[in-house]
Each structure stands twice: as C-alpha cells, then as structure tokens.
Amino acid sequence: MKLSYKIIALSAATVLTFSCKKKETKIETPTPIETPVETTTMNKLGEVYIQGANAKAFIYTTSTLQTGYNEIYVALFDSTDGSSLSTGHFDILPIMDMGTMQHSSPVENTEDTVVTNGYFKTAVIFSMAGTASQWFLNLNFHNHKNQKFGAAKFGVNVAASSPSKFKSTVVAADNNASIFITLLNPLKPEVGINDFEIVLHKKNSMMEFLPIDDYTVEIEPTMPSMGHGSPNNVNPVITEKGHYKGKVNFTMSGLWQIKIKLSKNGTALSDTQYFEITI
Amino acid sequence: MKIITVILLSFLTQCFWAQTNPKDTAKKITQLSEVCISDDTHPDNASFNFYKGSKLANTEDILSRMEGVSLIKRGAYGLEPILRNYGSGQTNITIDGMRIYGACTDKMDPVSIYVEPVNLQSIQVAHGAAGALNGSTIGGQINFNLKEPSYNCNKKIHGQVGQSYSTINKGSNTNFALQQTLHKFSYRVSGALRDAGNYKSGDNIQIKNSGFHKSNLSAALSYKIDSLQTLKINYLGDWGKFIGYPALPMDVGSASAQIYSMSHHTIFKNKKLESNELKVYYNHIVHQMDDTQRPEAPMHMDMPGWSTTFGFYDNLSIKKGIKLRVDYHHVNTRADMIMYPSGEPLMYLQTLPENNLSNIGFSLQKLFTLKHKQQINLNGRIDLFNQSAISSAGINQWKVFNTDISTSKQDFLKNLNLNYSKLFTGHLFLQLTFGYGERIATSNERYGYYLYNRQDQFDYIGNISLKPERSYQTELRIKKEFKKVEVSMNLFYHLTKDYIYSYKLDGYGQMTIGAFGLKTYKNIDYALSTGAEFTTKFNVTERLTHISSIKYVYAETHNGKPLPLVPPFKLQQALRFKIQLTQIQLEHDYAYAQNRINIDYGDRQTPSFHLFNLRIAQNIRIKSSILQLGIACENIFDQNYREHLDIGNIPRFGRNFLMNASLLF
Ligand SMILES: [Cu+2]
Ligand SMILES: [Cu+2]
Numbered sequence: 001m002k003l004s005y006k007i008i009a010l011s012a013a014t015v016l017t018f019s020c021k022k023k024e025t026k027i028e029t030p031t032p033i034e035t036p037v038e039t040t041t042m043n044k045l046g047e048v049y050i051q052g053a054n055a056k057a058f059i060y061t062t063s064t065l066q067t068g069y070n071e072i073y074v075a076l077f078d079s080t081d082g083s084s085l086s087t088g089h090f091d092i093l094p095i096m097d098m099g100t101m102q103h104s105s106p107v108e109n110t111e112d113t114v115v116t117n118g119y120f121k122t123a124v125i126f127s128m129a130g131t132a133s134q135w136f137l138n139l140n141f142h143n144h145k146n147q148k149f150g151a152a153k154f155g156v157n158v159a160a161s162s163p164s165k166f167k168s169t170v171v172a173a174d175n176n177a178s179i180f181i182t183l184l185n186p187l188k189p190e191v192g193i194n195d196f197e198i199v200l201h202k203k204n205s206m207m208e209f210l211p212i213d214d215y216t217v218e219i220e221p222t223m224p225s226m227g228h229g230s231p232n233n234v235n236p237v238i239t240e241k242g243h244y245k246g247k248v249n250f251t252m253s254g255l256w257q258i259k260i261k262l263s264k265n266g267t268a269l270s271d272t273q274y275f276e277i278t279i
Numbered sequence: 280m281k282i283i284t285v286i287l288l289s290f291l292t293q294c295f296w297a298q299t300n301p302k303d304t305a306k307k308i309t310q311l312s313e314v315c316i317s318d319d320t321h322p323d324n325a326s327f328n329f330y331k332g333s334k335l336a337n338t339e340d341i342l343s344r345m346e347g348v349s350l351i352k353r354g355a356y357g358l359e360p361i362l363r364n365y366g367s368g369q370t371n372i373t374i375d376g377m378r379i380y381g382a383c384t385d386k387m388d389p390v391s392i393y394v395e396p397v398n399l400q401s402i403q404v405a406h407g408a409a410g411a412l413n414g415s416t417i418g419g420q421i422n423f424n425l426k427e428p429s430y431n432c433n434k435k436i437h438g439q440v441g442q443s444y445s446t447i448n449k450g451s452n453t454n455f456a457l458q459q460t461l462h463k464f465s466y467r468v469s470g471a472l473r474d475a476g477n478y479k480s481g482d483n484i485q486i487k488n489s490g491f492h493k494s495n496l497s498a499a500l501s502y503k504i505d506s507l508q509t510l511k512i513n514y515l516g517d518w519g520k521f522i523g524y525p526a527l528p529m530d531v532g533s534a535s536a537q538i539y540s541m542s543h544h545t546i547f548k549n550k551k552l553e554s555n556e557l558k559v560y561y562n563h564i565v566h567q568m569d570d571t572q573r574p575e576a577p578m579h580m581d582m583p584g585w586s587t588t589f590g591f592y593d594n595l596s597i598k599k600g601i602k603l604r605v606d607y608h609h610v611n612t613r614a615d616m617i618m619y620p621s622g623e624p625l626m627y628l629q630t631l632p633e634n635n636l637s638n639i640g641f642s643l644q645k646l647f648t649l650k651h652k653q654q655i656n657l658n659g660r661i662d663l664f665n666q667s668a669i670s671s672a673g674i675n676q677w678k679v680f681n682t683d684i685s686t687s688k689q690d691f692l693k694n695l696n697l698n699y700s701k702l703f704t705g706h707l708f709l710q711l712t713f714g715y716g717e718r719i720a721t722s723n724e725r726y727g728y729y730l731y732n733r734q735d736q737f738d739y740i741g742n743i744s745l746k747p748e749r750s751y752q753t754e755l756r757i758k759k760e761f762k763k764v765e766v767s768m769n770l771f772y773h774l775t776k777d778y779i780y781s782y783k784l785d786g787y788g789q790m791t792i793g794a795f796g797l798k799t800y801k802n803i804d805y806a807l808s809t810g811a812e813f814t815t816k817f818n819v820t821e822r823l824t825h826i827s828s829i830k831y832v833y834a835e836t837h838n839g840k841p842l843p844l845v846p847p848f849k850l851q852q853a854l855r856f857k858i859q860l861t862q863i864q865l866e867h868d869y870a871y872a873q874n875r876i877n878i879d880y881g882d883r884q885t886p887s888f889h890l891f892n893l894r895i896a897q898n899i900r901i902k903s904s905i906l907q908l909g910i911a912c913e914n915i916f917d918q919n920y921r922e923h924l925d926i927g928n929i930p931r932f933g934r935n936f937l938m939n940a941s942l943l944f
Contacts, residue, residue, distance in 0.1 A: 191628070192675035225578060225620035228790045231797075232679055249679035251729070251790065253672075254618070254626030278624050 042073060045156060053088075053143040053150030054079050060119070065135075065158045067126045068165030069182045069199065073119040076141060089113050089142040090120035093207075096127075096134050106180055106201040106209035108241065113144060125182050125199065125209075127168065129160040163276035171262070171269045178203035179212070181260055183275045184243070189250065191279055196236055196248040198260065211242025215269070218261040221248055225255065253279040337452075338394050338423075345404050346769065346812045347830060348421070349846040351386075352925040354524035355448060355478050355932075356491040359389040361924065362406055363771070364808050364834045364845045365418025368721035368779075369748070373422045375513070376413055376558065376592060377540060378608045382566035382584035384631050384723060384730050385527055391423065393517045393536050395471040397441070397454040398497045400424040407752045407773060408714030411694035412604065412642050413592070415662045417716040417750035417775060427511065428467035428501045430460055441941035443909075447932050448490065450475030463503045470496040477523070480930035481919030488523035488530055488572055509544045521572065526927030527733050529582060532569040538562040553596035561589040566614075577792050578621075582630065584614035600646030609637040612722055613673070632673020632684060632726045636666040642694075652702040662692040664719050668726055676728055684726055684743055692717040692747060706760035714752040720745040724779055724800050729790035734843075734926055735881030737798040738789045739781065746802050750775040765816040771809060778806035780836065781880065806842055808834035827852035833875075843880035847873035847887075847923050860898040867891055873923040883928060888920035901942075909939035 042060040049056050060073040072092060076085040091109035095102055106125040126135065136155045143149070165183040170176055180201040186194035196219060200212040217236045222229045228251075236246030250256055255278050261271040339358045343350050350358040351366070362370050372390040373379070381388040403422040405412075410420030438457040444450065456469035476490040495517045502510045515538040522531040542558035568582040590608025597603065613633035618626040642660035649655065667687035668674050677684045694717060700710040720742070723730060727741040751774045758767040780803040787797040810832035817825040830849045834842040848871035856863045868890040876882035894911040914920075917934040925931065 190675060191672055192678040193681075223626065225623055226618070226626070226790065226792055228792075229788050230679055231787050232681060251676060251679055252616075252626055252628035253624075255620070255623045 045072075046154065048139065048152045048154045049079060050076075050139055050141045050150040050152045053141045053148045054146060055085055055141055055143055055150065057139055057141070057152065057154075059137075059139075059154060065124075065126065065156055066161035066165065067129050067158060068161045069184050070124050070126060072122050072124055072137075074122070074139070075118050076115075076120065076143075078145070084115075084118060085143060085145060086115045086118075087113055087144040088120075089140075089144070090122070091140050092122045092124060093138040093140070094124045094126065095136055095138060096130055097136070098134065101206070103206040104209070106182075106199070106211075125166065125180065125201065126158045127166060127180060129158050131157050163278070165275065167260070167273040167275070169270050169273050173267050173269050174202075174264060179262070179270065180209065181262075181273055185245075186248065186277070189256075189277045189279050191250050191253050194248050194250065196234075196246045196258075198236060198244050199242045200244065200262075201242055213238050213240075213242060214264060215244075216263045217244045217246075218263075219246065219248060220259040220261065221250065221256050222259070223252070223254055224257050250277075250279055338391055338396055338399060341396070341399075341402065342391065342421075344828070344851055345402065346814065346828065347406055347419075348404060349830070349849075349924055350922070351844065352922065352929070352931070353385070353387060353526040353927075354491070354522065354530075355475060355486075355489045356493070356519075356522055357387050357389060357392045357524075359386050360391055360421055361844070361846075362404070362419040362421070363810060363830075363832045364842055366844065368724065369416065369418035369718055371410065371414040371416045371420040373413060373420065374515070374538065375425055375540065376422060377538065377560045377562065378414065378588055378590055378610070379536075379538065379562050379564070380586040380588055380610050380612055382534075382564040382586040382612065382614070383531075383568065384582070384584060384614045384727065385524075385529075385568070385733075387522075387524055387527070387531060387568070388534060388536075388564065388566055391421070392519075393495070393515060393538065394423045394425065395454065395469075395495045395497075397439070397456050397469050397471055398425050398495075398515075400426045406769075407712070407754060407771065408694050408696045408716030408750065409698065409712060409754075411660050411696060411714075411716055412602075412644060412658055413606070414638075414640065415660060415692040415694050415717055415719075417718045417748055417752075417773070425497065425499070425513065425515070426456075426467060426469070428458055428460070428465040428499050430465050430501070430503065435459075437944065439941055439943045441907075441939065443937060443939035445475075445935050445937045447913075447935035448475040448478035450478075465501045465503075467499045468497070470494065478935075479933045481914065481917045481933040483917075483933065484919070484930065486525050486929060489525045491519065491522040493517065493519040493522070507546045507548065511540075511542045511544070513540045513542075514538070523572070526925065526929045528573065528576070528731070529568045529570045529580070530572050532567045532571065532581075534564075534566045536562065536564045551598055553598055555596070556594045557591065558593075559589075559591040561587075563587045579619045581617045581619075582614065583617075584612070584631065586610060586612045600644075600648065602642075602644040604642045604644075605640070607637070607639045609635065611635050611669075613671075627672070628676055628728065629671065629673040630728050630730050631722060632668045632677065632728060633671045634666060634668045634673075634684075634722055634726055636664065636722065638662055638664050654698075654700045656696075656698040656700070658696050658698075660692075660694040662690075662694075664688075664690040664692065666690075666719075666722070666725065673726065673728065677726070680740065682743055688725070688743065690719045690747055692719065708756075708758040710754075710756040710758075712752070712754040712756070714750075714754070716750045716752065717747045718750075719747050720779055720800070729797070731791040731794055732798075732881075735781075735798070735879065736793070736795050737781075737783070738791050738794050738796070739798050739800075740784075742800045745779055745800060746777045748775050748777050748779055748802075763818045767814045769812040771811070773808045774805055775807070776805045777802040778804075778836065780806070783879075804837040806834065806836050808832060808842070808845075810834075822857050824855045824857070825852065826855070840879075841875040841877050841882075843877035843882050844924055845873070845875070847871045847885065860900075862894075862896045864894040864896075865891070866894070870922065885921060885923040888918055889916075890918055890920065891915040904942055904944040907939070907941040907943065909937070909941075911935075911937040911939075913937060 045059040047058045055076045056079045058075045094105045105127045108123040135158045139152045167181045171179050182199045185197040201209040204210050230249040230251045234247035236244035239245050257274045259274040262269040347363045352358050379390045401424045406419040436459045440455045443452045452473045454471035458467040473493050478489050498514045500512045517536040519534040540560035545555045564586045566584040570576040588610040592606035595603045614631035616630045640662040644658040647655040668684040674685045696714040698712045702708050725741045729738040754771040756769050779800050781798045784797045813829040815827050828851050834845045850869040853866040872887040873885045892913045896909040899906040913935040921930045
C-alpha cells in the first residue's frame with residue numbers, strides 16, 4: 001500500500017512536472033460555441049459530452065490539479081446549436097477508484113442555478129494524488145433550458161501538492177473523527193501580512209464530507225531553523241462552510257511552518273498538523 | 280605652555296629643524312608655524328597635544344585621553360568614542376566636517392577608524408549643544424581634521440616612513456607619508472597597513488577572534504588659484520579584512536570606505552567679508568559582517584550593510600565676529616541579514632530597511648567682545664530633516680507590526696548655545712554656557728528590525744513615532760594658570776527631555792537564536808546627566824611635566840534608574856621627562872569600580888583597576904632627516920582588566936611591548 005502510494009505520488013509528480021512545462025493556454029473558443037466571458041488565463045482540463053442533458057462541458061482550472069483545494073470552472077454549451085447554457089443545476093462528485101473500494105473527497109458545489117461570467121464554479125479538495133485511472137469527476141447537469149438531466153465521467157490527474165496543502169488527522173477528542181485541513185491562502189506568500197484561510201471538513205462516510213463550522217482555530221507560524229515566530233497574527237475564524245479566515249505574518253523570507261491548533265468548546269483536539277510555506 | 284609646545288612640535292613635524300637649527304631660513308620657520316597652527320587651534324586641549332606628542336599612541340589612545348571622551352570596545356579595533364555618556368546617535372563624529380554614517384547596525388564602524396595617526400592633524404571635541412555648529416546634537420561633536428598638503432617654498436619631497444610592532448597581538452603597523460609642493464600645486468599622500476593577530480589579556484588569556492587586517496590610503500591635492508583662492512581635492516580610502524569582534528557574535532569579513540571631497544577656500548579683501556569655504560563631499564561605506572570564523576555559530580549568516588552620503592557645506596566668515604553656515608547632506612542606508620540553513624531555502628530580511636535621510640541646516644554664530652575682557656558667543660542652528668524608508672522588502676517586513684514606514688517623517692530641530700566668558704586678572708578664566716540641543720532618533724531607533732544587541736541579548740525593533748530628544752544644558756568652565764601649574768575644570772548638568780530609552784515588548788518573541796525577547800524604544804520623561812572634568816598640568820621643571828585628568832559622569836532616568844553605558848570615575852595621569860631628544864613618559868590610569876549600572880540593559884558591574892604604561896622615545900638626527908625610535912610597555916603589571924564600557928565582558932590588552940621606528944625626511 002505504502003509502495004503503491006509512493007508510485008502514485010511519483011507518477012503524479014512526473015505528470016505535474018510535465019504539465020508545469022506546458023504553457024498556460026488562454027481560454028479556447030469552443031467552436032461553434034460562444035466564448036465564455038471570463039478572460040483570465042486558465043488551464044483547460046478537457047471537454048466532455050454530458051449525455052442526456054444535450055450539453056457539452058468545457059472544464060477549466062486555475063492551475064493544475066493538486067491535492068488540496070482546486071477551483072474548477074465549467075462552461076456548458078448546447079450540443080446542438082452551440083449556444084451558452086446559463087441556467088441549470090451543475091455539480092461535481094469526485095471519485096477515486098482504488099479497485100477494491102471507492103471513495104470521494106470534499107467538494108464545494110455552488111447552489112447557483114445561473115452561471116456567472118459563463119462558468120459554473122465548483123471546488124474539489126483532493127485528498128490524495130492519483131492519475132486519470134484513479135480520480136474521476138462525475139459531472140451532473142440539470143439543464144433548466146430543456147429540463148433534461150445528464151451525467152458524464154471525466155478522468156483527471158491529481159498531483160501531490162508540494163509542500164502539501166492538505167492534511168488529514170484523526171481527532172480522538174471528537175469521536176475519532178477524521179478531519180481534513182486544507183490550506184487556501186496565502187496563495188502567494190510574501191514577507192509582511194498575508195491573508196490566511198483554511199477549510200475544515202469532517203469525514204462522515206467514504207462519500208460524504210461535511211464542513212466544520214464549530215471549531216476554534218489557532219495558528220502559530222515559526223521558522224523551524226531559527227525557532228522564532230512572528231507577531232500580530234490573527235487567528236482564523238469561521239466565515240462560511242468550513243472556511244476560516246485570519247492573517248498570517250512573515251517577518252522574513254525563508255521556510256516557515258504554520259502550526260494549526262484545533263479545539264472545540266475549549267477542548268484541545270489537534271495541534272500536530274502544520275503547513276510549510278517558503279517565501 | 281611654551282615649553283610644551285616646543286616639545287610637542289619637535290615630536291610632531293618634519294619641521295623639527297626650524298627649532299634645532301635656528302640658522303635655517305625664515306621660510307622654514309613659517310612652515311613650522313603653519314604646522315603649529317594646526318595643533319594650536321585647540322589650545323584648550325592640552326591632553327591631546329600632550330599625548331599625541333608621544334608618537335606611540337594611535338588615534339584611539341589619543342581620543343581616550345581627551346576631556347570627557349570614553350571609548351566603547353567591541354574588539355581590538357574600531358573603538359566607538361562616546362562623549363561623557365552620549366553615544367553615537369547623540370553625537371556627531373565627522374572627518375573634516377563631512378558627515379559619514381556607519382554601515383554597521385552593530386556600530387562596529389565608528390567614523391574614527393578611518394583616521395590613521397599619520398593622517399591626523401587635530402581632533403576637535405565640543406561637548407553638548409556647543410558642538411551643534413556643524414549639525415544638531417545634544418552630546419557634542421568630534422571632528423577629525425586630516426593633514427593637508429601645505430605650501431612651502433621648499434620643493435623637496437618631505438615625508439615619513441614608520442613601522443611599529445606590538446607583542447601582545449603580533450601587531451604591525453606600517454605607515455608612510457609624502458608631501459611636495461610643485462608651483463601652484465601641492466600634494467600629500469599617506470597610508471598605513473595594519474595587521475594583528477589575536478591579542479592576549481592580562482594573565483595570558485588569548486582572546487579569540489580579535490585580530491584584524493586593514494589598509495588605509497589618503498591623498499590630497501591642493502591648487503592655489505591665486506593668492507586668495509585655493510582648491511582642494513581629498514580622497515580617503517580604508518579597507519578592512521577579517522576584523523575580529525570578540526564581544527559580538529559576528530566578525531567583519533570585509534569593510535571598505537571611500538571618502539571623496541572637494542573644497543574651495545577664498546579669503547576676501549573686502550571690508551565686510553573675511554573668508555569662505557565651500558566643500559562638497561561623497562562617501563560610500565560597505566560593511567560585510569559574517570560568522571565564517573565562528574565555529575560555534577548555529578548557522579552561517581551574512582550581514583552586509585551600506586551607507587552612501589553626499590553633501591556640501593559653506594562656511595562664511597563675516598567681520599565683526601559673525602560666522603554663517605549652510606549645510607546639506609543626504610544619506611542612504613540599508614543593512615541585510617542572509618542566513619543559510621542547510622538543505623533549506625535561505626532566509627533574508629533587512630535589519631535596517633533601506634531608507635533615505637536628508638538634512639538641511641543653517642547656523643549662525645556671533646561673537647560679542649565686551650569691555651573688561653568679556654565675551655559673549657551666541658550660536659544657533661536650525662535643521663530640517665526628512666526621512667523615509669524606500670520601496671523595498673523592508674517596508675513589507677514592517678507591515679507585520681501594522682506600521683507603514685514608507686511615509687516620510689519630517690523633523691524640525693533647533694539648537695541654541697549661549698556662552699559667556701571673562702578673563703580675570705591673575706590668569707583666571709571663567710566661562711558659563713547655556714545650551715539647548717535636539718537630536719532625532721537614529722535610523723536604527725526608527726526603522727531597525729530585530730537588531731540583536733549583545734549587551735542585553737534582546738532583539739530591537741525601531742519606533743517610527745519617536746520624538747526628538749531635547750536637552751537643556753548648563754556648563755561651567757574655570758581655568759586658572761599659576762606660574763608652573765595650569766588647572767582647568769568643567770562642570771556640567773544636562774537635562775534631556777523625551778530621552779530615548781529602551782523597553783521590553785511583552786508578548787513579542789525574538790528572532791535571533793538565543794535572544795531573550797524583543798525590545799523597542801520610547802521617549803521617557805527625561806534623563807539627566809551631570810559630572811565634571813578636571814585637568815592639571817604641572818611643569819615641575821623645564822624638563823619634567825605632569826599632566827592629569829579626571830572624568831566623572833552621573834546619569835539617570837527620571838525615576839532614578841542609572842543610564843546604561845556610563846563610564847565610572849576615571850583618573851589619567853602622566854609624567855613626562857624630556858631631555859634634549861629623549862622623552863620618557865610614565866602613565867597611570869585608574870578607573871573606579873562602576874556599580875551604578877542599568878541591569879535591564881545588561882550592564883555589568885566593573886571592578887576598579889590601575890594601569891601603568893611606560894613610553895620612551897628617542898629622536899636621532901641623520902643628516903637632514905630624523906629617526907624617531909620609540910619603545911613602550913603598556914599594562915606593565917599585566918592587569919586583567921576591562922573598562923566599564925567594553926561590551927561582553929571581554930578583557931583588554933595584557934602586558935604589551937610596543938616598538939616604533941619612524942624616519943622623517
Ligand atoms: Cu528567521
Ligand atoms: Cu558590523
């Protein structure tokens with residue numbers, strides 16, 4: 001198991017290296033389909049027909065998929081006339097197929113039924129690395145234009161984030177719950193004040209992960225090789241759906257570790273997990 | 280007094296001949312008096328003249344024997360002069376009136392290190408606000424005047440070569456100087472090479488990391504435009520390598536100073552104007568600290584620092600005792616810290632965020648001569664400062680303290696000094712001074728970012744909102760000349776409002792490995808400093824002179840806490856015997872224990888000590904040259920001692936034999 005995981009991680013890393021070499025492509029115009037409004041540079045993951053809903057999905061991410069938090073943008077078009085589909089209910093369910101078993105991962109599907117800027121936006125927190133054979137995305141679309149429902153399956157490569165932006169821990173004091181801690185910010189860490197954001201999820205079943213809103217989060221940044229911290233950090237507090245936001249300060253460039261301390265109603269739950277950040 | 284001057288001159292100059300050979304031409308005598316002027320310009324400072332004459336002294340030895348001057352020692356080299364209890368931020372140290380800023384956040388490079396005795400013409404010391412003529416200050420000013428090429432009709436090359444050796448650190452000092460006049464041009468080139476290994480303190484204890492290497496070169500060119508105008512160009516370069524600072528956790532891998540100036544002097548044949556001096560200058564200091572020579576260092580670290588200053592001043596003398604001055608300078612400073620952990624990305628920060636400081640100042644001095652040998656000297660100065668951190672990593676760093684250091688800070692400083700003096704019959708001289716001085720916070724005090732202080736083992740961060748220190752001062756000087764004895768006494772009392780004082784920041788961690796925490800500065804209500812200097816000179820016989828000086832400072836905060844780094848009571852005396860071309864000088868230093876200490880600052884009690892030195896100098900005439908030979912034994916009884924201001928409990932030199940040979944031609 002350990003070995004195979006290593007192999008997976010290794011191959012994922014290879015994929016990552018290659019995909020990194022690829023130049024980020026500007027959004028392509030899906031012919032004969034209308035151009036999505038958004039003009040940001042994104043990676044196109046691919047395209048797939050959503051059978052039954054008369055729709056074609058173009059799938060984009062802001063960067064290559066990694067363990068941790070990934071924003072996924074999907075533009076949907078009518079597969080017969082090529083017009084943009086702007087209303088409907090779109091969601092994703094990520095599934096990892098490990099042969100003997102399957103499991104999912106936390107996902108943030110939008111409740112919106114109307115697209116903004118031409119995309120249905122979702123986010124997936126991949127809990128482990130895997131190549132296309134293991135991770136796939138189940139795309140479900142309820143096309144409000146024709147009231148048809150369809151689904152598609154789309155294989156993706158997920159590389160291991162390095163340093164890791166995803167941690168999982170078993171919290172004994174909370175009924176041995178398996179807790180997922182995902183780092184969202186700082187995306188571009190710099191010396192000075194940085195926004196800090198993590199998402200907490202609790203594993204309910206292999207297929208269901210619930211955002212945690214009732215934990216207390218404290219952060220402690222340190223430079224491991226010097227043993228010092230930084231002043232005036234702001235502990236993250238819950239905003240919505242398991243998202244906790246605060247501020248983290250870096251007094252100098254170099255390697256930092258941000259220790260995450262979790263507690264609930266005054267009971268300490270976990271203080272061993274940390275994220276590494278290099279500036 | 281005259282005798283001393285003669286003794287002094289004979290040891291000072293290549294113009295020795297004028298004294299011993301009265302047959303020489305009158306021109307040569309003129310040349311002599313020119314040199315004489317230089318040291319005569321500060322007749323008050325008998326100690327300077329006296330000790331400088333001993334030829335075996337270095338700049339720091341000379342400084343330490345001046346009224347109210349003490350030295351902070353961090354290594355065998357680069358001692359930082361302090362005036363009474365005023366440190367580097369509170370005093371102005373200049374070379375030929377030029378502002379030069381150290382590039383070291385640890386104060387390893389006081390300006391005095393760039394002046395070698397072979398270049399030194401004179402040192403001017405002014406205490407308190409009286410030193411504010413050339414720049415706002417509360418503590419005073421030290422100005423080093425470099426030797427200048429002089430005009431004489433003798434077109435021969437004059438010069439000197441010297442070599443000295445000290446046993447305690449296998450230290451050698453080679454120096455040379457050349458001077459010549461060619462028509463309207465006159466030049467002087469001089470230099471020194473100094474090398475020293477680790478020194479030993481008393482009781483034969485080796486002080487690790489105390490050696491140093493350095494070279495110094497100075498060149499001056501003077502051009503006489505006409506009989507009233509002169510143009511001068513000066514260059515001073517100084518290069519140091521592997522300079523050990525045993526009292527600090529780091530040494531200096533390399534340091535360099537490049538100092539340039541150009542000046543124009545005019546004498547007016549005008550009814551109202553007397554003279555004008557305009558000088559422009561530029562200097563660039565690079566200071567590279569590292570710990571490569573420290574095996575115990577937890578992680579290799581570089582701490583480079585830079586300072587670049589340019590400026591000008593114009594001194595205009597008007598008849599009726601008026602002097603006007605306008606000056607401007609601009610300085611850019613920055614210091615970095617780069618750490619190299621093994622197998623990890625390097626770490627970087629700016630310990631002194633890059634910043635610009637500019638200053639324009641005006642001063643006016645007016646001398647009123649009254650009846651009955653009375654004088655009133657009034658001088659005032661105003662300064663405008665503008666300082667801001669400039670766009671760089673340093674600004675971002677500071678954001679973690681929710682502080683924006685990029686907004687520029689303006690300060691308007693005022694200095695006023697009123698001085699009344701009267702010469703009574705019977706050679707009694709009395710001078711009463713009232714002064715008011717201000718000084719702005721240093722860049723370290725304003726922007727410093729986790730600057731480690733070895734003394735209290737705290738990291739320091741600056742405080743951008745520090746107010747200027749304001750000092751109210753009064754001083755009394757009494758001087759009395761008897762037939763054979765000359766006595767002078769200074770009494771001073773300074774009250775400094777908004778004194779900048781350090782305090783601990785609770786709840787904040789340190790950065791430096793092993794430091795105890797974080798400190799910053801704040802303005803406290805006031806601090807006071809009072810004390811006295813007492814000097815006597817006793818011409819026992821024509822050949823035997825005794826000189827002694829006593830310094831004492833008492834300083835405390837508004838709530839009675841002793842200020843840190845206050846030197847204890849000190850007595851320095853010397854007995855000089857001079858017969859023809861031989862001079863023997865016995866020196867005795869005594870420092871009282873310092874038990875009034877500031878524990879918060881890491882001050883340590885220092886026991887008292889006695890120190891004895893013996894110096895013998897012999898001049899030998901060889902044709903038209905003079906060979907000066909000197910031998911000295913410093914710390915004769917091999918005392919293991921330290922001065923109170925020495926950082927880190929590092930003892931000073933043990934018994935040291937010093938030999939010196941110089942040829943003046
Ligand atoms: Cu650090
Ligand atoms: Cu330094």
